Amino acid sequence: MTDCFIYDAVRTPRGRGKKDGALHEITPISLATQVLQALRDRHDLDTGLVDDVILGCVEPIGEQGADIARTAALHAGYAETVAGVQINRFCASGLEAVNMAAASIMAGQTQAAIGGGVESMSRLAMGASGGAWPIDPSVAIPAYFVPQGISADLIASKYGFSRQDCDAYAVESQKRSAQAWEEGRFQNAIVPIKDVMGVMVLDRDEHMRPGTTVEGLAGLNPSFAMPGQMGFDDVAIQKYPELERISHVHHAGNSSGVVDGAAGVLLGSERFGEVAGLRPRAKIKGFAMIGSEPCIMLTGPEFVTQKLLANLRMKPSDIDLWELNEAFAAVVLRYMQALDIPHDKINVCGGAIAMGHPLGATGAMILGTMVDELERTGKSTALVTLCIGAGMGVANVIERV
Amino acid sequence: MSTPDFTCFQCETDADGLVTATFDVPGKTMNTLTQAAIAEIEALANWLKDDEALKGCVITSGKDNGFCAGADLQEMTALLTKAQGQSEDDKREAFKLAFALNRVFRSLETCGKPVAMAINGLALGGGLEWALSCHYRVVGSSSKIQLGLPEVKVGLMPGAGGTQRLTRLVGVMAAGPLILEGKSLRPQEAQMQGVVHEVSDDPVAAAKAWIKGGGKAKNPWDEDGFRIPGGAPQGKAGQMFMVGNAMLRQKTYANYPAPIHAMAAVYEGLQLPFDRALEIESKYFVKTLATPQAQNMLRSLFLSMQDLNKGARRPKGVDKDKIESLAVIGAGFMGAGIAYVAAKAGVKVVLLDTSQDNADKGKAHSETLVGKAVSRGKMSQDKADALLANITPTTDYTALGDVDLVIEAVFESREVKEAVIKQAEAHMKPDAILASNTSTIPITELATYSGRPDQFVGIHFFSPVDKMLLVEIIRGDKTGDRAIATAMDLVMTVKKTPIVVEDARGFYANRCVLKYIEQGLSMVAEGVPPALIENAAKMAGMPVGPLALQDEVAIDLGVKILKQTADDLGNAYKPGAVDAILNGMFAQGRLGRKNGQGFYVYPKGEDKYLWDGLSDYVTGSPQSLDPQDLKDRFLYAQALEAVRSYLSEIVTDPREADVGSILGWGFAPWSGGVLSFVEMTGLEPFIARADELAQEYGDVFAVPDGLRKMAEQGERFYPLMAVA
CATH class of the missing domain: 1.10.1040.50 (N-(1-d-carboxylethyl)-l-norvaline Dehydrogenase; domain 2)
Structure with a gap:
């Protein structure tokens, strides 16, 4: 099996995913294009060496439709021999894109590829692409479909995390994100985004609220009490009948932020590095995916981690740094509880509660954060994972080179 | 062209070529869509289509008790047999049979002449679905009229276009409660929601006026550029389906195939051209019929219940009594409840207790119930007054001398009941029946206190009496057929369902x-x-x-x-x-x-x-x-x-x-x-x-x-x- 190396990892800053967000005026194709151009321009890369561009995107319709990956490669001025494919593994799409690119390289079928993702949540709202799973009665009813926020509240109810626990976690996320920015830990990865005139509009994550306190969060209303009351609480209870009720602990302040952004990771074989004149930064040790119970939905990281560590014959203690996407506070709290991970080893640079979760791109973003962080701290091994809609998990272990 | 021969319709054509077709199925007290009726609707459609002299048609009912109660479930045997079949050929056959009604209503809808329905009585199930296939609907103004799709209540789903036309007419949100829960609408509500076009004291005249005024022979969904009110399932209505699916599971625990299939038919049908949408509905209808839940619910909640309500288990050879008067001894919660349901059914009730105060309190229970009903618009003041006038609270046992049936509902103690039974029989007519509402003491044992045990029976109402639909009639060792029959006549008079059970601890339920x-x-x-x-x-x-x-x-x-x-x-x-x-x-x-x-x-x-x-x-x-x-x-x-x-x-x-x-x-x-x-x-x-x-x-x-x-x-x- 060929080794697959990470040669670079970049991302856009994350713009607030609203009409007044800095990136709202930037088309998703432009976000993806600027990422691809940055990867090329930082290394004077001969794009003819790249076989494929794989981009995750969760709402691949409208201006994110029609294979945005191939469109972005063309638009970025890559060689026309570079293929492109858009994939959708919901919230883990960005990491999945990296893993698919790695798989092909490891199998010897490609020499180099870019894995990444893009999502303009301000322009294509969550749920814009519809689908059978949440809507088709023949599918949704037997699947005990509930929105993710209900699943997150279900996790909190089932595993005993209070509103206080979740808010304390959120405050820590804000603190770590602010500190990471202050110390310039993201500097290397950031691709400042320019507007149509070529003027820079954003070079820093826009969603953060560094001064957040537990007292401040206490005033926020739970986001999912209303859908819960409309019937989704009962759906969750019918799946988990040991619960008398669902406690609604999640709100805008302890859930991932809605943002716009894109990311790209340049992957290749050792030979590609030699030809392109690039030095590898990290090695992909392995990756895995798993399906888990879809109603509680967001507990997949625990199971995919166990699967991946077993595949790699590793123990949790072999992992120096853990990164689990902060979809909701309870998701991370449950993961730490299940695998006995100390808080100071996981999400050390903060996460999506503070900085936001641009669905299709996040997986590639947090992988990049781990590459930078391993280099900064001199540590060796990191595990990156995300919880996923419809009950899945994807994980990946990298090793600094 | 001459008028075709109809047996289920009386047709009159006026000088302007307007046909008035009065639907009156021979030999049936209630109009249902029998095979013969369905064939004649098709003949009517063809006649309207082919005879150029005809300008339109008004359909109305010739029955006093309603317009049309829907499909004839008694005639569904062939369809059920095929639907339960295992082979694909069986399913195809079942589909053909199920689709017949859709095909016929569609032929009426597309006959090219305006068809208006004058709904002068209740229109349920297939009756309402037929109305929806017409181009204009006028409903009578009587508050007795109900429009609805009650299929899910007996394990079925609408199968004659209801899931497709109603949703296209009023949108998924408004159609949901009718299709998924079997809720029905009164005329005013139906008009407000857009299910009917007009409410009129003379629906036939109003329907004729619409046609003469140039009514259009096309339903909205057959117009170019038609859009579903509230949006399509994979569009604006997506959210509604998401929540609707959750509500369906919340309310039914997904134990009932029918509403889930109906929801699926709506979801899939709204994404199809209309004719294909009708086919999908029929397919889900067949799929529903194939489930044991549908078969069992249809059997128990429709056929068996109908049989029992008609007195299937009433002893043969005992003349039917019309229960006109009743005495209830013991004006506690149960006694007061029994008095209420009897008085509501027009029975004169003597409500007897040991003190006038207690007896009055028993009547006050009825006053509270009718007060609520009147304030909610569910009962007229006249009805309420009449109901209350039927109840006479008293302490006087001589009042028992005029009634045909006495029910004791006193405290559950053998001693108390013994005294009451003896005292009552001392004042009752020799041929009157005495019943006990006990839930714990064997009837045979209580009958030993009676001087005429063959006229002694148990009538076990459930609490709260005004809500619970079942009554157990308990046969003691010596209870005679006439006592059983009289008890049953009372239960049927108060519109509850009687079952006859033997005298055992706890009876049956x-x-x-x-x-x-x-x-x-x-x-x-x-x-x-x-x-x-x-x-x-x-x-x-x-x-x-x-x-x-x-x-x-x-x-x-x-x-x-x-x-x-x-x-x-x-x-x-x-x-x-x-x-x-x-x-x-x-x-x-x-x-x-x-x-x-x-x-x-x-x-x-x-x-x-x-x-x-x-x-x-x-x-x-x-x-x-x-x-x-x-x-x-x-x-x-x-x-x-x-x-x-x-x-x-114990139950036979x-x-x-x-x-x-x-x-x-x-x-x-x-x-x-x-x-x-x-x-x-x-x-x-x-x-x-x-x-x-x-x-x-x-x-x-x-x-x-x-x-x-x-x-x-x-x-x-x-x-x-x-x-x-």
Whole structure:
């Protein structure tokens, strides 16, 4: 099996995913294009060496439709021999894109590829692409479909995390994100985004609220009490009948932020590095995916981690740094509880509660954060994972080179 | 062209070429869509299409009691047989049969001439679906008229365009309650929601006026550029489906195939051209008919219930009495309730108690109920006044001298009842019938206090009387046919469903429901989390969890019944988990809902929640927390008790056992009732599972020999294909 190396990892800053967000005026194709151009321009890369561009995107319709990956490669001025494919593994799409690119390289079928993702949540709202799973009665009813926020509240109810626990976690996320920015830990990865005139509009994550306190969060209303009351609480209870009720602990302040952004990771074989004149930064040790119970939905990281560590014959203690996407506070709290991970080893640079979760791109973003962080701290091994809609998990272990 | 020969329509054509087709199915008291009627609707459509002299058609009904009650379920045998068939050819045949009505209504809708329907009486199911295929609907103004699609209530779904036309007419949101829950609309509501175009005192004239005014022969969905109100499923209406799916599971626990299939037909149909949409509906209709739930619900909740309501079990050869007067002794909660339902049905009621004050209080119960009904617009003031005028509260036993039937509903004590029975008979006409509403004392025993035991019978109403639809008629050893017949006539007069049961402890319903509560309490003792107990019971299809039910019944009453049973059985009585919990909680002053403290805590103005002190009553460790095991325990415990009742002839007719179980204590209606549940499980698999449960949980699940014998000999409770 060929080794697959990470040669670079970049991302856009994350713009607030609203009409007044800095990136709202930037088309998703432009976000993806600027990422691809940055990867090329930082290394004077001969794009003819790249076989494929794989981009995750969760709402691949409208201006994110029609294979945005191939469109972005063309638009970025890559060689026309570079293929492109858009994939959708919901919230883990960005990491999945990296893993698919790695798989092909490891199998010897490609020499180099870019894995990444893009999502303009301000322009294509969550749920814009519809689908059978949440809507088709023949599918949704037997699947005990509930929105993710209900699943997150279900996790909190089932595993005993209070509103206080979740808010304390959120405050820590804000603190770590602010500190990471202050110390310039993201500097290397950031691709400042320019507007149509070529003027820079954003070079820093826009969603953060560094001064957040537990007292401040206490005033926020739970986001999912209303859908819960409309019937989704009962759906969750019918799946988990040991619960008398669902406690609604999640709100805008302890859930991932809605943002716009894109990311790209340049992957290749050792030979590609030699030809392109690039030095590898990290090695992909392995990756895995798993399906888990879809109603509680967001507990997949625990199971995919166990699967991946077993595949790699590793123990949790072999992992120096853990990164689990902060979809909701309870998701991370449950993961730490299940695998006995100390808080100071996981999400050390903060996460999506503070900085936001641009669905299709996040997986590639947090992988990049781990590459930078391993280099900064001199540590060796990191595990990156995300919880996923419809009950899945994807994980990946990298090793600094 | 001349008028075709019709038998179900009387057709008149006026000088302008406007046909008035009066729908009047011969030999039926209520118009239904018989095969003959369906064929004639098609003939009518063809005639309208082909005869150039005709300008349009108004359809109305010739029956006094309504417009059309929908499909003729008695005629559905062929369709049901095919739908239940295993082969693809069977399914194709079933589809053809099911699609016939869709095809015919569609031919009327596309005949090219404007068709208006003058709905001058209730239009339900296929009746409303027919109306929806017309181009204009005028409904009479009587508040008695109802429009609705009640199919889901008997396990079916609308199958003649209802899921497609109603949603395209008023949108998914407004159509939902009609299609998925069987809600019906009064004329004004129907107009407000856009289901009908007009409400009129003279719907036929209004319908004619619409046609003469240039009414268009096209429904909105056949116009170019038609858009579904509220949006399409994978568009604006997506959110509505998301929430709608959740609400459907919330309310039904996904135990009922029909509403899920109806929802699916709506979702898929709205994404198809109209003619293909009708096909999808018919396919889901066939798919629904193929489920045992639909077959069992149709049998129990429609056919059997209809039979029982018509007095199928009334003794033959006893002349039917019209019950005009009744006396109720004991104006407590039960007596007052009986007085109310009788007075509501137009029966003159003497309500007798020991003091005038008590008797008046009993009548006040009716005053409260009619007060509520009037203020909610559900009863006119005239009706309310008439109802109250029917009740005469008194302390005077001589008032019993004029009535044909006396029901005693006094305190549950042999001594009190003995005195009342003797005193009543001293004043009653010699041929009058005396009934007891006891729920705990054997009728045969009470009959020993009577001088004419052949005229003595049990009539067991359930509480609250105004809501509960079942009445058990209890035959004591000496009860004669005339007493049974009179009791039945009363039950039918008050529009409840009678079942005849033999005189045994707890009669039929209570002995079965007791097994349900008992399982719940046993689980508490085993250490099953209380929330899981309650949720699993509701998931099994029970309307109320066993612990909540015990709270409703009241814990002190439970204690009383236990004591009575222990006294009666003597040394044979073995106290168990139930005794420990009920006696313990009673000693702690927890009486149930009535004092706000029971298995639940009932904070004022807030939702009840489970009491955390129940953990003190845990004495073991649970053998299984699998919800399926808990569901099985609940359903099997009840079903086995019902089977025992049936085999020991406490209840003798499967229809009574099934209908009684649903109406009496809400046994999983999706199953069609206790015996239907056993039969749909299959006798052998049922016995095998019960044997497993008996090993784990004891004699409650012991299978009676009679059931094993039935299984061995391939017998069933119902003949095969008993449906229709």
